[in-house]
Amino acid sequence: xxxxxxxxxxxxxxxxxxxxxxxxxxxxxxxxxxxxxxxxxxxxxxxxxxxxxxxxxxxxxxxxxxxxxxxxxxxxxxxxxxxxxxxxxxxxxxxxxxxxxx
Amino acid sequence: xxxxxxxxxxxxxxxxxxxxxxxxxxxxxxxxxxxxxxxxxxxxxxxxxxxxxxxxxxxxxxxxxxxxxxxxxxxxxxxxxxxxxxxxxxxxxxxxxxxxxxxxxxxxxxxxxxxxxxxxxxxxxxxxxxxxxxxxxxxxxxxxxxxxxxxxxxxxxxxxxxxxxxxxxxxxxxxxxxxxxxxxxxxxxxxxxxxxxxxxxxxxxxxxxxxxxxxxxxxxxxxxxxxxxxxxxxxxxxxxxxxxxxxxxxxxxxxxxxxxxxxxxxxxx
Amino acid sequence: xxxxxxxxxxxxxxxxxxxxxxxxxxxxxxxxxxxxxxxxxxxxxxxxxxxxxxxxxxxxxxxxxxxxxxxxxxxxxxxxxxxxxxxxxxxxxxxxxxxxxxxxxxxxxxxxxxxxxxxxxxxxxxxxxxxxxxxxxxxxxxxxxxxxxxxxxxxxxxxxxxxxxxxxxxxxxxxxxxxxxxxxxxxxxxxxxxxxxxxxxxxxxxxxxxxxxxxxxxxxxxxxxxxxxxxxxxxxxxxxxxxxxxxxxxxxxxxxxxxxxxxxxxxxxxxxxxxxxxxxxxxxxxxxxxxxxxxxxxxxxxxxxxxxxxxxxxxxxxxxxxxxxxxxxxxxxxxxxxxxxxxxxxxxxxxxxxxxxxxxxxxxxxxxxxxxxxxxxxxxxxxxxxxxxxxxxxxxxxxxxxxxxxxxxxxxxxxxxxxxxxxxxxxxx
Ligand SMILES: Cc1cc2nc3c(=O)[nH]c(=O)nc-3n(C[C@H](O)[C@H](O)[C@H](O)COP(=O)(O)OP(=O)(O)OC[C@H]3O[C@@H](n4cnc5c(N)ncnc54)[C@H](O)[C@@H]3O)c2cc1C
Ligand SMILES: Cc1cc2nc3c(=O)[nH]c(=O)nc-3n(C[C@H](O)[C@H](O)[C@H](O)COP(=O)(O)OP(=O)(O)OC[C@H]3O[C@@H](n4cnc5c(N)ncnc54)[C@H](O)[C@@H]3O)c2cc1C
Numbered sequence: 193x194x195x196x197x198x199x200x201x202x203x204x205x206x207x208x209x210x211x212x213x214x215x216x217x218x219x220x221x222x223x224x225x226x227x228x229x230x231x232x233x234x235x236x237x238x239x240x241x242x243x244x245x246x247x248x249x250x251x252x253x254x255x256x257x258x259x260x261x262x263x264x265x266x267x268x269x270x271x272x273x274x275x276x277x278x279x280x281x282x283x284x285x286x287x288x289x290x291x292x293x294x
Numbered sequence: 295x296x297x298x299x300x301x302x303x304x305x306x307x308x309x310x311x312x313x314x315x316x317x318x319x320x321x322x323x324x325x326x327x328x329x330x331x332x333x334x335x336x337x338x339x340x341x342x343x344x345x346x347x348x349x350x351x352x353x354x355x356x357x358x359x360x361x362x363x364x365x366x367x368x369x370x371x372x373x374x375x376x377x378x379x380x381x382x383x384x385x386x387x388x389x390x391x392x393x394x395x396x397x398x399x400x401x402x403x404x405x406x407x408x409x410x411x412x413x414x415x416x417x418x419x420x421x422x423x424x425x426x427x428x429x430x431x432x433x434x435x436x437x438x439x440x441x442x443x444x445x446x447x448x449x450x451x452x453x454x455x456x457x458x459x460x461x462x463x464x465x466x467x468x469x470x471x472x473x474x475x476x477x478x479x480x481x482x483x484x485x486x487x488x489x490x491x492x493x494x495x496x497x498x499x500x501x502x503x504x505x506x507x508x509x510x511x512x513x514x515x516x517x518x519x520x521x522x523x524x525x526x527x528x529x530x531x532x533x534x535x536x537x538x539x540x541x542x543x544x545x546x547x548x549x550x551x552x553x554x555x556x557x558x559x560x561x562x563x
Numbered sequence: 564x565x566x567x568x569x570x571x572x573x574x575x576x577x578x579x580x581x582x583x584x585x586x587x588x589x590x591x592x593x594x595x596x597x598x599x600x601x602x603x604x605x606x607x608x609x610x611x612x613x614x615x616x617x618x619x620x621x622x623x624x625x626x627x628x629x630x631x632x633x634x635x636x637x638x639x640x641x642x643x644x645x646x647x648x649x650x651x652x653x654x655x656x657x658x659x660x661x662x663x664x665x666x667x668x669x670x671x672x673x674x675x676x677x678x679x680x681x682x683x684x685x686x687x688x689x690x691x692x693x694x695x696x697x698x699x700x701x702x703x704x705x706x707x708x709x710x711x712x713x714x715x716x717x718x719x720x721x722x723x724x725x726x727x728x729x730x731x732x733x734x735x736x737x738x739x740x741x742x743x744x745x746x747x748x749x750x751x752x753x754x755x756x757x758x759x760x761x762x763x764x765x766x767x768x769x770x771x772x773x774x775x776x777x778x779x780x781x782x783x784x785x786x787x788x789x790x791x792x793x794x795x796x797x798x799x800x801x802x803x804x805x806x807x808x809x810x811x812x813x814x815x816x817x818x819x820x821x822x823x824x825x826x827x828x829x830x831x832x833x834x835x836x837x838x839x840x841x842x843x844x845x846x847x848x849x850x851x852x853x854x855x856x857x858x859x860x861x862x863x864x865x866x867x868x869x870x871x872x873x874x875x876x877x878x879x880x881x882x883x884x885x886x887x888x889x890x891x892x893x894x895x896x897x898x899x900x901x902x903x904x905x906x907x908x909x910x911x912x913x914x915x916x917x918x919x920x921x922x923x924x925x926x927x928x929x930x931x932x933x934x935x936x937x938x939x940x941x942x943x944x945x946x947x948x949x950x951x952x953x954x955x956x957x958x959x960x961x962x963x964x965x966x967x968x969x970x971x972x973x974x975x976x977x978x979x980x981x982x983x984x985x986x987x988x989x990x991x992x
Contacts, residue, residue, distance in 0.1 A: 203827045208814045211748070211838035216308055216327065218604070221481045239806045243813050245746045245840035253542040265609060266840040267724040268744050271737050272806055281726065284484040284708075285371075286604030286689035290327065293749045293793070293837045294611040294669030327605070364605075371689055485689040487600070487707035491570055494685050 208247050212262045220287035223260040224280065225269065231277035232256045239272035264289055295449040296350035298407045299341045302397055302428070303334040303354055303369065305362035306418040330365040334413035335372075335482035337475040340440070341411055342373045342483065348445060351375045353404060357385055357396050363499060370493035371485030378404075382503040387516030390423040396514055397424065398431030399507055408449065408469045414439065414477040425474040436472035437465060441479040572598045572685075574894060575705050575714035577692045577727060579606035581668075581880045582864025583720030584675035585624050585887030591682035593895050598712070599676065599684055600705065602691040606676035607669035610722075611841040613745065613877050614788030614795040615770045616671065617663045620881040620919070624888045625678055633670040635790035636768030637661040640761070645944035646775040651825070652947045665768040665788045665795075667749075668880070675884070695719070695731050695860065702859035716859055716894055716903045720887060723842045723865040733862070734852045739802035741846040743783055743872070746817050747797030749790075750833040757789050760829050765791075772876065775944030777820050781808055782940050785820055786877075793836065796821060799877070801845055804937060843877065844870040847931035848924060855915070856908040861890045869920060871927050882920050889914040946971050 225248065232238075238256070240249040246262035249269065265288055270280040282288070308329045330338075341352045354369045356362050357380040366377035380400055388396065401410055410432075415422035422438070429436035441462075442455040451466050457476055467473075492498065504514070512518060537554060539547050552562055574590055576583045579601035587599045603609040615638060622628045638661050644653040680686050696704040696711055704713035721727055723742060728734040754765060761769045769789045777785035783800035798817050800809070809816065821830060843865070844850045850868035855861065863869075864883030871878040893911035900907045915921045933939060949971025953962050962970070 203822050203831055205818050205822055206835055208812070211814070211835060214835045214838055217310065218308075218329065237806060242809055242811060243744065243802070243805055245744070245813055247812065247814065252544065264838075264840045266744065266842050267737075268802065268840070268842065270724075271739055271742060271842070272802060282602050282609075282691050284691055285368075286485070286602065286608070288609075289839070290604060290608045291611055291669045291837065291839055292327070292608075293667040293795075294607060294672070294839065368604075368689060484708070487687070487690050487710035487712060490687050490690050491598075491685075491712070494687055495570065 209262075212246065216290040216292060217261075218287050218290060219261050220283045220285070222284075224283045224288070225258060225260040225263060226279040227256060227258050228277045228279070229256045229258075231275040235275055235277075237272075237274055239274070240269045240278070243268050243272050295348055295445060297344055297348050297409060297445075297449075298350055299344060299352045300401055300404055300407050300410045301334070301337050301341045301352060301354050301374070302410065302412050302424070303338065303356045303365070304331040304413070304416050304418075305329075305356055305358040305365050306331045306416055309417050328361060328365070330368060331413055331416045331418075333415060333417070333475075333477040336477060336480055337411045337413045338369055338372060338374060339480045339482040340443075340475045341409075343480070344409070344443065345373075350408075353378065353407075355380060355397065355400055355404075357381070357388070357393060357400075359386075360501075366499050367490070367493040368485060370498055371490040372483055373486075373489055375498070377499045378502055379499060380502045380507070382505075382507075384504050384511050384515045387519060388514065389519035389521035390419075390421050390427055391520060392514050392516075392518035394424050394427035395431055395518065396507070396509065398428045399509055400502065401428070401432060403507075406470070409452070410434075410470065410472045412472065412474040414474050422474070425472055429472040432472070434471055435467050436474070437467060438474045439476045440473045441476050443473070570712065572596050572712070572714040573898075574598070574716045574718060575600065575712060576718040576720055577695075577705060578720035578722060578864075578866075579603070579676045579679075579686060579688075580610050580672055580720060580722055580864060580883065581675060582722075582866070582883035582887040583718065584672060584679050585884040586718050586720060586863060586890050587679035587684040587686075587887075588675065588682050589624065589888050589891035590894060591679055591684040593891065595891075595894070595898075597679075597684040598714070599679065599686050600690050600692050600707070600712075601676070601686065601688045604689055605673060606686065606688065607672035610668045610672045611745075611747065611839045612668040612843075612880065613747070613786045613797060613799070614665050614667075614790070615663050615768075615876070616666050617878060617881040619662060620885040620888075624884055625675070631674070631678075633666060633674050635665040635667070636763070636766055638663045638665060638770045639767040640763065640769040642769065642771040644771065644773040645947045646773050646777050647944045647948040648776060649948050649952050651773075652944075652951045661768075663770070665770070665790050667790065667795075671880070692721075692727060695727055697731065700858055702857065716861065716897075716908075718887070718890055718894075719860060719862045719866050720864050720883075721866050723844055725866050728852065728862065728866060733857070737842075739806055741844065741850045741868075742842045743799050743801045743845040744805065744813065744840065744842055745797055745799045746813055746840040747795055747838070748817065748821065748835055749793050749795055749837040749839075750821075750830055751793045751836050752830065752833045754792050756832065757792070757794065761789055763789060770876070774940050775948075778940065779809065779816060780937070780941040780944070781805055782937055784940075787826075794830070794833070796826070796830070799843065799872075802842075843872070843879065844868045845872055845931070847871075847928045851924075854905075854912075856893075856905060856911050858905045859903050861893065861908060861911050863887045863890045869924065871923055871931065873927060873930055878923075882923070885918060885920050886915060889918060889920070 246264045249258045269278045352374050353376045354374045355378040412425040439456040440454050446453050453466050539550050573595040574597045576599045579599050587597050590597045641656040692705045694706040702717045771787040774784040781800050781804045785798045788795045855867050863886040869882040896910050897903050897907035950968045953967035
C-alpha cells in the first residue's frame with residue numbers, strides 16, 4: 193500500500209483529453225468521419241468505443257455518439273467496425289492532426 | 295466588373311498548442327509550426343468568393359520572415375493568384391504602427407486596386423488594429439466585421455453587411471476601401487491539386503525587401519515601433535472543481551449542469 | 564485540371580512516407596520528371612512509428628545519409644522483457660557497434676522528402692489523392708477532387724490504410740487479422756536524465772521491447788526507445804485479439820504501462836509532448852497484394868504489406884524505403900524497354916525477391932504467424948517470470964533451475980508446444 197502511494201506521487205495519470213491537447217491540430221470545419229448510426233443498432237462489440245485511440249466514439253444511453261476533432265487518423269474505426277457503419281477518409285488540405293515527432 | 299483585390303495575411307505561431315511546461319513555466323516551442331492566421335483564411339475565402347462572382351484577381355501579401363512562403367503556397371493552393379512576401383531584417387520587431395506602415399506602402403505600390411481585405415484579428419496578438427491603421431495611412435475608408443459584400447453601380451460602390459452583437463448593419467462604401475472580415479463567417483475552401491501544382495511550377499510568389507520599398511528605417515521594424523510592453527501579467531489559474539455527471543440521460547445531464555451553474559451564482563434566463 | 568503538357572509527369576507518387584520519398588529521390592536522380600503527392604501539410608506530419616530504424620538500406624539509397632539524416636541515437640542496448648503481475652524478467656544485449664538508430668518518423672520522412680526535392684522531384688503537399696486514374700485497365704495518373712494529373716507511371720506509397728488500392732479492387736478491405744494498432748507517447752525528459760536513468764552515453768540509444776502484462780497478455784507488446792531528449796513509449800496490439808479481449812479503452816492500457824513500475828521511476832518528471840497512433844501491417848506475406856505491379860503502376864512500402872514484426876522488433880521503414888528504391892529501378896528498366904506495361908514492370912517483383920526485403924519477409928514469415936498466436940504472450944511471461952521468481956525468492960531451500968521451471972509450468976499447457984515454438988523462434992522455417 194505504501195509502495196503504491198509512493199508510485200502515485202511519482203507519476204500522475206494523464207487524461208486522454210490532455211494527452212490529445214499535447215498535439216498540434218488544425219481541425220477541419222467539415223467532419224471526415226461519418227457514422228451511419230442506424231447500422232450500429234444491435235452491435236454487441238462496439239470495438240470503436242474502446243479501440244479508437246482518440247476516444248472519438250462513445251455510447252450514451254445505448255446510442256453511439258461520435259466526433260472527429262480528436263481523430264489521430266489511424267483508421268482503426270474503419271477496420272474494427274463489424275457493421276460497416278463507418279465512412280472514413282483523410283481530411284482535406286492537410287488538416288487534422290499535425291505530428292511533430294511521430 | 296472584375297475586381298482587383300488585395301488580402302493581407304499574417305504568418306503566426308500556432309498558439310493553440312504553445313504548451314507551457316508545468317514545472318519550468320516556460321513555453322514549449324519545439325517543432326511548433328507556424329500557420330496562416332486562421333481568421334485570415336476567412337478573409338481569403340471572402341476574396342475568392344468575390345472573385346468567383348465578379349472575376350478579377352486576388353493578391354495576398356504578408357510581412358513576415360521567409361518561412362511564410364509555405365503559407366503563401368497554401369493560399370495559392372486555395373486559389374489566390376499572386377502572393378507577395380515582404381521580408382527584411384529591418385522590418386523585424388514591428389508593432390502595429392510599423393506593421394501597418396509597411397503594409398500601406400506595399401499596397402500603394404499595388405494601386406490601382408479596388409479592395410483591400412484583412413482578417414478580423416490575429417491569434418497571436420489580437421489587437422485588431424492593422425486594418426484601421428493601414429486605412430489611416432492610405433487615407434481610405436474602412437469597415438470591420440464584414441460578412442457579405444456585393445457590387446452596386448458598376449464598380450463605384452460596394453454594399454457590405456456587417457455583424458454586431460445583436461444586429462446586422464448594411465453600409466455602402468466607395469471603392470477603393472478596406473475591410474476586415476468577421477472571424478468564422480465562412481468556411482475556407484480546400485486546397486486543390488491544380489492550384490497547388492501551379493504554386494510549385496510557376497513563380498507566383500514575389501519577395502519584396504526594403505531595397506525595393508526604400509522605406510525610412512526609422513519608421514519600420516523595432517525602430518519605428520513606439521509600443522512598450524511595461525509588464526505582462528499571467529492569467530490567474532482558476533481552480534477547477536472537476537465535477538462529473540455520472541448518469542446517462544441527456545435531459546438529466548442538462549438539468550444537472552444548470553443546477554451546478556446556479557450553485558455558482560450563474561443565472562440562466 | 565486538364566493538363567497542359569507542362570504538367571504531365573513521368574511518374575506520380577502517392578504518399579511522401581519513407582517508401583514514396585525514397586522512390587522519388589531515386590527517380591529524380593535518374594532524371595525522371597517526378598511529382599510526389601502528400602496529403603499532410605508537410606511531409607512527415609501524418610507519419611508515426613515506434614522509433615528504431617535499421618540504417619544500412621537507407622545508406623545505400625541516400626547519399627550522405629549518416630551525416631545528414633535526423634538520427635537521434637545509435638542503438639547500443641537492446642532489452643527484451645517478459646512482464647507479469649509477479650515481476651519482470653529481462654534479457655539484455657549490449658554492444659559497442661550498432662546497425663540501427665532511434666528517430667522520429669516525422670523528421671525522418673521530412674528529411675527524405677527534402678532530399679527528393681533537392682534532387683529535382685516536385686513535392687505537392689496538402690493534397691489528398693482520391694483515386695487512381697485508369698484508362699483501359701492502365702493507370703494513367705491520379706485524381707484529386709475535381710482535378711486530374713497525368714503520369715506515365717503511378718507509384719502507390721499510401722501506407723497501411725490502402726484506400727486507393729481498395730477503391731480500385733487491387734486489394735480487399737483491410738481486416739482486423741491483418742493489422743495491429745500502435746499508440747505512443749513522446750515524453751520529454753532531457754538528455755541528462757535519459758543518460759543517467761537508462762545507463763547511456765549521449766549518443767547511445769536503448770531499444771526496449773516488453774511482452775506480457777503490458778498488453779493485458781494480448782498479442783503485441785510495448786516498446787520504449789530513447790531519443791536525444793525524449794523517450795518514445797508505446798504499445799502495439801493485434802486488432803483481431805484486441806477486439807475480443809481488451810476490456811477498457813486502449814489509451815488506459817498505455818497509461819497503465821506508463822504509470823507502473825519500472826516506468827514510474829524511469830519517466831518521473833517527464834512531460835508529454837505528443838500522443839499519437841497508427842496501424843501497422845501484421846499478417847506477413849498474407850497481407851501482400853497478389854501482384855505488386857500492374858499496367859502503369861507499382862505498390863511499395865506498407866501498402867504492399869512489407870513489414871516484419873518479430874515480437875521483439877518492428878521493421879518497416881527500411882523495407883519501405885528499399886522497396887521504393889527498387890520500384891525506381893524497375894521504372895528505369897521498363898522505360899528502357901519502351902513502355903510501362905505490367906510485363907515490363909514485373910521486374911520490380913524480381914528485384915524485390917532478389918533483395919533482402921523478400922528474403923527477410925519469407926525467412927520470418929513463420930515467426931510472424933507465431934506472433935499472432937495468443938499463448939506466446941501469456942505463457943512465456945508467466946513461465947519465465949514464475950521460474951525466475953522461484954529461483955530468487957525463497958525462504959530456506961533454494962530450488963534447482965529445472966524444479967523451478969517445472970513448478971511454474973504446472974497447468975500451463977503443453978511443454979511440447981512450447982518446444983516447437985522455441986524451435987521456430989530460433990531457426991525460422
Ligand atoms: C501589447 C503588445 C506589444 C507588442 N510588442 C511587440 C514587440 O515588442 N515586438 C514585436 O515584434 N511584436 C510586438 N507585438 C505584436 C505586433 O504588434 C503585432 O504582431 C503586429 O503589429 C500585428 O498586429 P496584430 O497581430 O494584433 O494584428 P491585428 O490587427 O489583430 O490583425 C488584423 C489583420 O491584419 C492583417 N495583418 C496583421 N499583421 C500582418 C502582417 N504582418 N502582414 C500582413 N497582414 C497582416 C491580417 O489580415 C490580420 O488578420 C505586440 C503586440 C501587443 C498587443
Ligand atoms: C506503432 C508502430 C511502430 C512501428 N515501429 C517501427 C520501428 O520501430 N521501426 C521501423 O522500421 N518501422 C516501424 N513501424 C513501421 C513503419 O512505420 C512503416 O513500415 C513505414 O512507415 C512505412 O512507410 P510507407 O512510406 O510505406 O508508409 P507511411 O509511412 O504510412 O507513409 C504513407 C504516406 O502516404 C500519405 N498518404 C496516404 N494516403 C494518401 C492519399 N490518398 N493522398 C496523398 N497522400 C496519402 C500519408 O500521409 C503518408 O505520408 C512501425 C509502425 C507502427 C504503426
